[in-house]
Amino acid sequence: MADKKIIFVAFAIEDERQRDFLKGQSLLTSSPFEYVDMSVKEEYESGWKDKVRIRIKKSDGVIVLVSKNSLQSSGQKWEIQCAKEESKKILAIWAYKEDRTRLEGVYTKEWSWENIRDFINSL
Secondary structure, three states: OOOOEEEEEEOOHHHHHHHHHHHHHHHOOOOOOOEEEOOOOOOOOOOHHHHHHHHHHHOOEEEEEEOHHHHHOHHHHHHHHHHHHOOOEEEEEEOOOOOOOOOOOOOEEOOOHHHHHHHHHOO
């Protein structure tokens, strides 16, 4: 397998379980990809934007989990903007099969192994 890619996962806190599913999916032995998750596991009390920017800068790319919760998540919106400012490649995927929320400024794809693998392999 190729070198591990460092991926920052931007998600609304309400979608934390979906982030965990994404991480779990990458650990499956038959998974076509492997990555290091740089997402924030718990909220920073102060200076969080500086700490997140450092994580995004260290990342090879950013996966955005899009859901209806994303519309109200100021932290996730900031993370997406930061990734763009740092010229990081972004893959936005829908966090849930039945939720096709559109976020301005990101093109969202279906959550599939193929889409995730292709993105990670493109980094």
